[in-house]
Structures are given as structure tokens and as C-alpha cells.
Amino acid sequence: MNAGGGRVRIYDVARLAEVSVATASKALNDTGRMTEETRNRVKAAATELGFRPNAMARGLIQKRSFTIGLLTNDTYGRFTLPVMAGISAALVDRGVSVFLCGIEDDPALGRVHLDAMLDKQVDGIIASGKRIDRRLPVDLSDLPVPVVYAFTEGQEGSVTLVSDDFQGSTEAVEHLLAHDRKRVVHVTGPETFASVRERASAYRAVIGGEGRVLYGTWSESWGHEAVAELWGTDGEHPDAVFCGNDQIARGVVDALRERGIKVPESVSVVGFDNWEIVASQTRPPLTSVDMNLEAIGREAGRLVLELAEGKPVEPGVRKLPCRLVIRQSSGGDAAVTERRGGLATAAD
Amino acid sequence: MNAGGGRVRIYDVARLAEVSVATASKALNDTGRMTEETRNRVKAAATELGFRPNAMARGLIQKRSFTIGLLTNDTYGRFTLPVMAGISAALVDRGVSVFLCGIEDDPALGRVHLDAMLDKQVDGIIASGKRIDRRLPVDLSDLPVPVVYAFTEGQEGSVTLVSDDFQGSTEAVEHLLAHDRKRVVHVTGPETFASVRERASAYRAVIGGEGRVLYGTWSESWGHEAVAELWGTDGEHPDAVFCGNDQIARGVVDALRERGIKVPESVSVVGFDNWEIVASQTRPPLTSVDMNLEAIGREAGRLVLELAEGKPVEPGVRKLPCRLVIRQSSGGDAAVTERRGGLATAAD
DNA sequence: GTGAAAGCGCTAACAG
DNA sequence: CTGTTAGCGCTTTCAC
DSSP, X not given: OOOSSOOOOHHHHHHHHTSXXXXXXXXXXXXXXXXXXXXXXXXXXXHHHTOOOOHHHHHHHHTOOSEEEEEEOOTTOTTHHHHHHHHHHHHGGGTOEEEEEEOTTOHHHHHHHHHHHHHTTOSEEEEEOSOTTOOOSSOOTTOSSOEEEESSOOOTTOEEEEEOHHHHHHHHHHHHHHTTOOOEEEEEXXXXXXXXXXXXXXXXXXXXXXOOEEEOOSSHHHHHHHHHHHHSXXXXXXXXXXXXXXXXXXXXXXXXXXXXXXXXXXXXXXXXXXXXXXXXXXSSOOEEEEOOHHHHHHHHHHHHHHHHTTOOOOOEEEEEOOEEEOOSTTOOOSOOOOSSSSOOOOOO | OOOSSOOOOHHHHHHHHTSOHHHHHHHHHTOSOOOHHHHHHHHHHHHHHTOOOOHHHHHHHHTOOSXXXXXXXXXXXXXXHHHHHHHHHHHGGGTOEEEEEEOTTOHHHHHHHHHHHHHTTOSEEEEEOSXXXXXXXXXXXXXXXXXXXXXXXXXXXXXXXXXXXXXXXXXXXXXXXXTTOOOEEEEESOTTSHHHHHHXXXXXXXXXXXXXXXXXXXXXXXXXXXXXHHHSSSSOOOSEEEESSHHHHHHHHXXXXXXXXXXXXXXXXXXXXOOHHHHTTSSSOOEEEEOOXXXXXXXXXXXXXXXXXXXXXXXXXXXXXXXEEOOSTTOOOSOOOOSSOXXXXXXX
């Protein structure tokens, strides 16, 4: 109805409704006072013309762009996408759109993206990473807009969101114990990761002792090696393995099957991350701890908007609960609590 | 230097440089004519004050926001992220930022995101999907801004980018033949997918005959089943399997190993997608066809900007070449042509 | 109740 | 070569 030339402006609406531009503006924004009749007439005119207010003009006055930026160094997307989905879900209804900026670990690239966003007057920035004990390669202090951190370390006194690894790990190990497992071991990633230490300490707390923790890399092959180490000797073997992530868990499950050890009958296995592609394709499918990344994203979106609107937000680190997604590898309840129905289809 | 209050405006720069606002504008944009001395003085003042032009004010006049939108229904992120990375890479230097909008397959959500972006005066939109024979659940015709399609079907006469599956598959099968494989079979996804038919026809063209094509699902388990079917009978067995995607390939490789059949010594396997997490963790790592999604993204970014700037762009479908990434599963050259060095680290 | 006028921060004619 | 003037499309006092 308005193809080609200029889009319809509030001026056109006002003329059609036979009011002034000022009245039209008030009518459409439900501000000011006027007859219901007038307001409706304006709204009808707007609808008829397909009027959409120019956000730039509005933003220029209100000093808000209804735009926020997501800065991330997680190129691989494991963390970013769910977080992004959550942010977006929390903000679309409020008319806020999100700039996604992947900055690798390149300070220069980070600077470029940050500047571009600041020029565009973003209302706030969410910094997201893949390790809670590492910072993004770009300085976000003293910015003219609020910043919320998700899954990455923030400045002193900033608002930070992380998953509650301790609680998640606790649930995982308790789940194993509840299924009568007596000899639970923990096979995990490099001890240098804060989350590795956190998960291991939860494991120890639940089993009430030192237990047995094997540190390695985040790979399937490490899962294989760990099984070789654990089952390579005579004597008692574990009857459950709590893994630091799903890839390790998959390696463990595969290695056990190759040795003729039944999962979950003889050994229960639980992973961490609930990375669909890995967890659901393992045979049997993995019980795994889900970090609720989308919820973290929603919360980050909500908080950054509160800050943008000048509302007070208590600084500090907020831990959001994980949830255990039970599949077959832990032998537990048959009830599968997955969100998705089938497999994610691959290749186009 | 400007903490708290209003940001510095061009007015402040002008005053410090002792020129008018108009001159300051021209100096900073390298337009108009003036003494080098004046220009430099203004620039120095801008630097000193840390002046960053307000993109909204500028956009309001120029009717450009230096912003584009990426609309996608690929929640899973397999396709979107690399494409997004490419777009972003092609546009940051030009000062363009990208709105990422995941719309699932929800028309209402699509509409909301689309409206939000149009309100923000995006200069263009890139529509991206996961199947070249499916459309996004939102009508993108008659928009006041240009649209470029990537990996999803566009309107009649639109600009569309896809990977050249035929060429990619051809390279894969020729690679197998070049390594003296005589009985190559093709295990792939559902025949309803255009890309499945395309890949299969390339397979047939290269081997010069009907060959043997097994259609199934995009899963690892289908790879297992296919092996059971192919090796379940007596007589001659294949010496190479060209798979429709990496998940199937992984299933095939695992199933072969379980049967004691050596990969790549007895059977060569090639996958499709080059999905790092699957390809590199398979034992042995998968040779696979990479669709160069990032290149598709770069091209999409470049094209949408050309269109936004009013330059003519030939409509039609453009196929971008795939490249074969050789790892161990095909036995070929030991040379590994991977981009990344190590494993993607998992869970923080 | 409604409208005229000012102005957000910047750029682009057009004078001087 | 530089400054003055007029807006971009919208919101918002403040009169009427």
C-alpha cells in the first residue's frame, strides 16, 4: 500500500484523521488527554495507512534506541545461541532488538564492534563468554550504557549471571546415589577451569569423601582413556560415572560398550551440558545436567533493560539453577524429560 | 572524560575547534572543502573529546541506519552461526551491525521481529534457513528494504545464495575414486530434501551409473542401520561410503568398527557438512564436504549492502563452491586441511 | 481537548 | 573556505 516511495509518516496519519501531528502522536502513544473518539479515529487512520513509527526519530528524542548488544567470544555457539534465544525472547515483546557481535578473542575486533554499537546508541550491552573465570578481550568499564555479564567474568561490582554448577552437580550425583550406585567416580575437564573445580567439589560433598576425580580434556577421547584407566586394573570397578561434559560422557559410554559393559545396567553415566546433538545421539541417550542457558539469557535481557530504564539492580553474581534431564544412560526413571520431540535434522 | 551526563555532541567539538557545527561535520566526514589545518584542528578536537557521532541523528537524515537484520528459523544454529559470522565479517568494517532474529517456524514471531527491524529502519534483510527448498514462515515480498536469501527459498526474482552441493558431492566421490575405490555407495537423508536429490545425482554422475543410494534419516542410527543392510548379506560389499551428512557418516564409521571392518583401510567414508563437533570426534576423524557457510554469509552481506546502496544486483540463485576437508576416514592424503588446531573446548 | 512551536544531533544546500 | 539556515520524523511543553 506504500510500495516504492517514502514510508508513511505520522504527518500522513494526522492529515487523514484530520488532527494535528501533535494530537496524532499523543493518540498513538496513549498519552495526553482527548476524546476517545479522536484517539480511535487516529488509530484507525494509522492502521489504514500501515503506519509504523520511525524508531530513529523517536530514539533521537527519547535517547533510547530499543536496541541492545550481545558481545561474545564463543564462536562455536554452544553457549551463545541459547543465551541469545533467551535474551531475544525476553525482549521482543518490549520492542527491543539485539545486535549479535562475535569478537573471537581479538581485542581490536571487540573494540570495533563495541564502538559500532555505542554509536548506534544501544540501551545496554550483555557480555557473554564460555568460561566464568575468563574475561572478554575488551574493556567494558566506564561505558555510557549498562552492562550485564553472562558466563564470563565482569568488573568488580557488576551484575553477573552464571549457572549454579554446584547445585546441578549435586543433583546429578544424588540421582546416581538414589539409584543405588555405591561407587561413583567423576571424569572431568582440566582442573584450571573454575567450573571443573566447582563440579568436583559438589561431587565430593555429596558422596561425602574424597571420591575419585580424573581430570583431563573436554574430549570424547579422554572419556575413552579414563575408562581404560578405571577398568584396566583388577578389583572393584565403579558402578557410576559422573562426567564433566557430554563429550566425555559419550566417550565413556562408547568405551564401556566396547568392553561389553552394559550402560545403564552395570554402570550409570551422567553428562553435563545437555548438548542435544551429543546427548541424544549417544547409545543409550545421555542423562545430563542442563545449565538452562536460555533462562540465563532471559534474565540477562530483563536485567539490562531494568538498568537501561534507570531502575536499581543489586550488583553481584547470580547463580541460576541447573536441571537434570533424565534419559537412559543413568537407568533411572524411564520418563524422558526432553524438550524437543525428535532429532534435530541435520544438513539442510 | 565524559562520564555520567550527556555524551559529547558535534556542537562541543565545533566549539573547541572554534568553527561552526557545519564545518565540523564536513571536516569529520571528509566532505566539503577547507584548509587541511582546519580539518585537522577539528579532528584533533573530536579525538580529544572522544566524540562519537550519534548514528540515529545521522541515520534520520541519510535514511540509512547502517544496520541489517538476519532472520532465521535455524534455532539449532548449525547453519546460522557460520553464516552470521560471515555477514558480520563482511560488514563491520563498513560500520554495519547485524540484528539476529530467531523466529523458529512461528509466523507470528516472524512478524514481530520483522516489524521491529523495519521500525528500526534496517538497510536490508538477510533471510537464512536450513533447507533450500523451504521458505521462512514470513512474507518478505514488498518490503521497503532489499532482501537476500541464504539457504532458504526466496521469492521469484530474488537474490539467493546456496552452496553448490553438486560440485561438493562430485569432489567427494571423485576423491574416493581417486583412491582406487571401486564400489562406492551413497547413504543419505530423506529423498524429500532437494539437497539429498542433488547430492545423489552428483554421486550417480561421477560413478557413471545407477550406483546404490540408501535414503533414510539424518541420524547416526540410520548410519548403523545402513551398514547392517549393506554388510548383512553375502557377496561383495562396498569399499567406500559417501554419506549425506556427518552424523550418518559417524554412525557408519562406528558400525563398521563394531564389525571389525577397518576404516579407512578396508572402507573409506566421507561425510557432508564438516560439522566440527561430529567430524573431528569420530574415530578416525571424518573427511567431509564443507559448504563454506561463512563465505555464503560474506557474500550475502556484501550483496545486501550493494542493494541497499542502490547498486544493481543480478537476481537469481548463486551457487558457491564447497570444499573437501580431508581427514583420516577416507585414507587419502595424510594432510589435514582443517582450519582449527585443536578440539573445541566444551562446557566452559 | 487540541494545536503551534521548539528541538533531539546531525547533514546538506546555499550564501557570504 | 566557512557559516547560516533548513530540515530528517517524531515527542513534548505550553498556549489557546
